[in-house]
Amino acid sequence: MRAAERNDPQESSPSTTARITALLTAFRPGDDALGVSELARRTGLPKTSTHRLVRHMLANGLLERDGEAVRLGLRLFEIGQLATRQRGLVDAARPHLADLREATHNTVHLAVLEGTEVVYLDVLRGPDAPRLPSRIGGRFPAHATGVGKAILAYSAANVLDTVLAAGLRPVSKKTITSPAVLRNQLARIRDSGIAYDREESGVGVVCAAGPLLDGAGRAVAAISISGWSNRMRTDRIAPAVRTAALTLSRTVTLR
Amino acid sequence: MRAAERNDPQESSPSTTARITALLTAFRPGDDALGVSELARRTGLPKTSTHRLVRHMLANGLLERDGEAVRLGLRLFEIGQLATRQRGLVDAARPHLADLREATHNTVHLAVLEGTEVVYLDVLRGPDAPRLPSRIGGRFPAHATGVGKAILAYSAANVLDTVLAAGLRPVSKKTITSPAVLRNQLARIRDSGIAYDREESGVGVVCAAGPLLDGAGRAVAAISISGWSNRMRTDRIAPAVRTAALTLSRTVTLR
DNA sequence: ACATGCGTGCCGCTGAGCGGAACGACCCGC
DNA sequence: GCGGGTCGTTCCGCTCAGCGGCACGCATGT
Numbered sequence: 001m002r003a004a005e006r007n008d009p010q011e012s013s014p015s016t017t018a019r020i021t022a023l024l025t026a027f028r029p030g031d032d033a034l035g036v037s038e039l040a041r042r043t044g045l046p047k048t049s050t051h052r053l054v055r056h057m058l059a060n061g062l063l064e065r066d067g068e069a070v071r072l073g074l075r076l077f078e079i080g081q082l083a084t085r086q087r088g089l090v091d092a093a094r095p096h097l098a099d100l101r102e103a104t105h106n107t108v109h110l111a112v113l114e115g116t117e118v119v120y121l122d123v124l125r126g127p128d129a130p131r132l133p134s135r136i137g138g139r140f141p142a143h144a145t146g147v148g149k150a151i152l153a154y155s156a157a158n159v160l161d162t163v164l165a166a167g168l169r170p171v172s173k174k175t176i177t178s179p180a181v182l183r184n185q186l187a188r189i190r191d192s193g194i195a196y197d198r199e200e201s202g203v204g205v206v207c208a209a210g211p212l213l214d215g216a217g218r219a220v221a222a223i224s225i226s227g228w229s230n231r232m233r234t235d236r237i238a239p240a241v242r243t244a245a246l247t248l249s250r251t252v253t254l255r
Numbered sequence: 256m257r258a259a260e261r262n263d264p265q266e267s268s269p270s271t272t273a274r275i276t277a278l279l280t281a282f283r284p285g286d287d288a289l290g291v292s293e294l295a296r297r298t299g300l301p302k303t304s305t306h307r308l309v310r311h312m313l314a315n316g317l318l319e320r321d322g323e324a325v326r327l328g329l330r331l332f333e334i335g336q337l338a339t340r341q342r343g344l345v346d347a348a349r350p351h352l353a354d355l356r357e358a359t360h361n362t363v364h365l366a367v368l369e370g371t372e373v374v375y376l377d378v379l380r381g382p383d384a385p386r387l388p389s390r391i392g393g394r395f396p397a398h399a400t401g402v403g404k405a406i407l408a409y410s411a412a413n414v415l416d417t418v419l420a421a422g423l424r425p426v427s428k429k430t431i432t433s434p435a436v437l438r439n440q441l442a443r444i445r446d447s448g449i450a451y452d453r454e455e456s457g458v459g460v461v462c463a464a465g466p467l468l469d470g471a472g473r474a475v476a477a478i479s480i481s482g483w484s485n486r487m488r489t490d491r492i493a494p495a496v497r498t499a500a501l502t503l504s505r506t507v508t509l510r
Numbered sequence: 511a512c513a514t515g516c517g518t519g520c521c522g523c524t525g526a527g528c529g530g531a532a533c534g535a536c537c538c539g540c
Numbered sequence: 541g542c543g544g545g546t547c548g549t550t551c552c553g554c555t556c557a558g559c560g561g562c563a564c565g566c567a568t569g570t
Contacts, residue, residue, distance in 0.1 A: 015557075016271035016527075017311035024334050036548060048529050051549070056272035068548065072338035074369055077376070079279050080335015081392025083327035088287075114329055121332070137336025270526075271558075291517060303560050306518065323517065515568070520561105527557080536547070 019045060019053055024062070024072070029135065033069035080137075089212075089221055090121050092251050096244045097223065101126050104237055106227040109134060109209075111147040112220065113155070116166040118148045121221070130205055130228055143182055144171045146197035146209030147222035152182075153189035154211045154219035160186070174199045193245075194238045195222075199229060208234045210245030212252055220252065274300060274308055279317070279327070284390065288324035335392075344467075344476055345376050347506050351499045352478065356381050359492055361482040364389060364464075366402040367475065368410070371421040373403045376476070385460055385483055398437055399426045401452035401464030402477035407437075408444035409466045409474035415441070429454045448500075449493045450477075454484060463489045465500030467507055475507065 026042040027034065034042075040050040054070055057063040061075040084090045090110065097108045107129035110122040117139045125132075134140065142148030142163055152160055160183075168177045176182045189195045197207040209224035223245055225237050281297040282289065289297075295305040309325055312318040316330040339345045345365065352363045362384035365377040372394045380387075389395065397403030397418055407415055415438075423432045431437050444450045452462040464479035478500055480492050 015311050017275060017308065017317070018315055020272060020275060021315040021317060021330075025330070027334070027337050029337060029340065037546070046529050047548090048531095048550095049527080052527075052529095053272065056270050060273055060276040062272070062276060072334060074338060074367065074374055075276075075280070076331070077335040077338040078374060078392045078394070079282070079327060080332040080338070081390070082282050082284060083329060083332040083335070085284065085390075085392075087326075112329065119329055119333060135336070135340075137333045137340075139333070292515075301560050302517090303519095303562090304558080307558075307560095310518095511570100513568100513570075516566080517564105518566105519564080522559105522561105524556100524559085526555105526559100528553105528555085530553105531551090533550075534548095536545100538543105538545080540541105540543085 016053075019043070019049070020057065020062075023050070023053060023057065024076070027072055029138070033066040033071040035069045039070075084121055089252060093122065093212075093221075093223065093248055096248055097122060097124050100223070100225055100240060100244055103240060104225055104227070104232070105129070106225050106232060106237075107132055107134075109147055109224045109226065111145075111151075111222055111224075113142055113148065113151045113159070114139075116142055116163045118142050118145055118151065118222075126227075128228075128231070129226060130202075132202065132205065132226060134226075140201065141169055141171060143168050144175045144197075144201045146195050146201075146207035146224045146226070149182075149185060149189060149197070150195035150209040150211040150222040150224070151219040153186040153195060154213055154217065156218070172200060172202055176200060193242055195224075196234050196238075197224075197226075198234075204229050206232060206234050208238045208241050210241045211249075212245055213249045214252075223248065271308075274298070274304070275312065275317075278305070278308060278312065279331070282327055284393070288321040288326040290324045294325075339376055344507060348377065348467075348476075348478065348503055351503055352377060352379050355478070355480055355495060355499055358495060359480055359482070359487070360384070361480050361487060361492075362387055362389075364402055364479045364481065366400075366406075366477055366479075368397055368403065368406045368414070369394075371397055371418045373397050373400055373406065373477075381482075383483075383486065384481060385457075387457065387460065387481060389481075395456065396424055396426060398423050399430045399452075399456045401450050401456075401462035401479045401481070404437075404440060404444060404452070405450035405464040405466040405477040405479070406474040408441040408450060409468055409472065411473070427455060427457055431455060448497055450479075451489050451493075452479075452481075453489075459484050461487060461489050463493045463496050465496045466504075467500055468504045469507075478503070 022043040023039060026039050036051050036054055040047040061073045063070040064073045093110045097110060100108045101124045105128040106126040108124045109120055111118040111120045120134050120136055120138050123134050123136050142152055164179050170177050195209040205226055206229045207224050207226040209222050211219040212221040214220050225241055277298040278294055281294050291306050291309055295302040316328045318325040319328045348365045355363045356379045360383040361381040363379045364375055366373040366375045375389050375391055375393050378389055378391050397407060419434050425432050450464040460481055461484045462479050462481040464477050466474040467476040469475050480496055
């Protein structure tokens with residue numbers, strides 16, 4: 001009767017690869033450096049095995065010593081940068097995102113979908129914007145964000161099925177929890193090309209998002225502008241988001 | 256007689272961990288997605304083993320499919336972000352770096368030392384700045400950069416020894432290649448608290464850098480401003496770099 | 511037709527990974 | 541001081557997962 005809150009990417013494969021992945025993903029945004037025992041507890045691995053793996057990972061720069069504890073190695077940062085650089089998305093989008101922020105003084109986002117959540121590839125914070133929980137490299141439920149809905153609207157049907165099957169977990173009072181309502185909104189997004197988030201991800205925060213489409217019309221990512229609900233008119237900034245998204249769609253596609 | 260340009264972090268340890276690391280570091284800035292055979296070639300691993308490891312890494316999200324080839328997984332990007340977030344450096348430095356860029360319209364850098372090279376944690380490009388080769392997550396020889404010299408000046412003696420032992424490889428015509436000259440400069444940097452780079456890393460580019468020091472007076476990182484040699488007076492912007500570096504030193508230290 | 515590259519599946523062997531047990535050091539509250 | 545807790549770390553015999561040579565099907569270009 002243990003809480004199945006284990007950190008196992010693949011329950012049924014105790015391969016070394018899975019163990020290493022488990023150790024890497026055992027680190028959470030809050031914590032700085034972790035000890036061997038703590039890592040063993042989080043991953044569910046025997047302490048001895050954890051110790052050995054940690055030693056190997058230290059030798060290879062995946063982890064670094066910090067006293068007796070260990071933390072994620074700088075090498076992982078370098079590799080992680082290449083992971084997005086390969087897609088070319090961040091580089092291509094950066095100047096457009098900067099323009100959007102400059103024009104609106106609000107926070108702009110670039111995100112992709114992974115599973116049922118969006119992962120933020122880039123976040124440019126604006127001076128007038130609320131302090132959002134979004135973090136570069138961070139995650140958020142797709143159905144509760146503007147970028148998420150923008151991507152879902154232009155994805156294959158089975159993608160939406162996966163999201164619905166996982167359950168529409170509410171993150172704010174106005175988060176969409178009804179599959180019917182979500183389907184309805186996605187259809188309207190397909191018509192207008194713009195997805196709105198009206199305090200669905202956070203109280204007092206609204207957002208307008210647009211999808212980046214590939215040649216086949218499938219979303220590969222999305223961009224958005226977020227601001228205070230009482231200070232930003234989403235319908236006023238929607239055209240800017242839409243044109244930026246369209247421009248980027250053309251730029252990114254020809255890779 | 257083959258160029259020993261293998262990608263092996265630990266020649267003498269064919270542990271699974273080392274193999275996985277080798278595969279991860281086989282990806283270079285230029286390439287997008289790689290095939291199994293190409294990976295096997297770069298890592299020196301048997302093709303079959305490469306194939307199996309790649310499959311495991313795919314299952315764990317370390318890699319992603321792209322047709323028949325594979326590329327670095329998004330999960331690695333997320334982990335990589337946590338790697339620096341743990342240090343808190345990027346978050347703490349970002350606003351100060353933004354201020355510096357705003358004030359000078361040039362490109363600002365945040366970097367740490369690893370081995371004999373600096374790794375860029377953050378790069379904010381300025382509108383008037385030259386197109387530098389520096390890349391977030393990228394590397395550069397420490398002795399040939401402002402940030403590198405700033406860190407070396409405030410590091411333990413054996414750190415400099417390592418750099419000298421590795422050889423002062425020239426990257427531009429004015430790169431310092433003489434140990435005596437480098438030692439001399441480092442002493443002057445310790446006096447003034449500012450490191451200059453006068454076209455040592457690239458033609459026509461100059462830079463002023465300042466170290467971020469911990470409580471013991473050891474450098475943990477460095478920041479810099481780079482610009483065209485004929486458009487930027489390094490001595491004019493040095494005070495701004497210095498004050499920002501000092502402020503950040505105080506902020507970062509109390510972690 | 512041939513040669514060469516690719517990704518992938520099969521399968522017997524073996525040594526690297528495995529983990530239980532134990533050790534020394536440290537920090538606590540009794 | 542002293543027992544119980546937790547920490548990181550080492551030892552060591554077992555065994556099974558990782559290993560890699562071999563081979564197949566399929567695109568290429570010659």
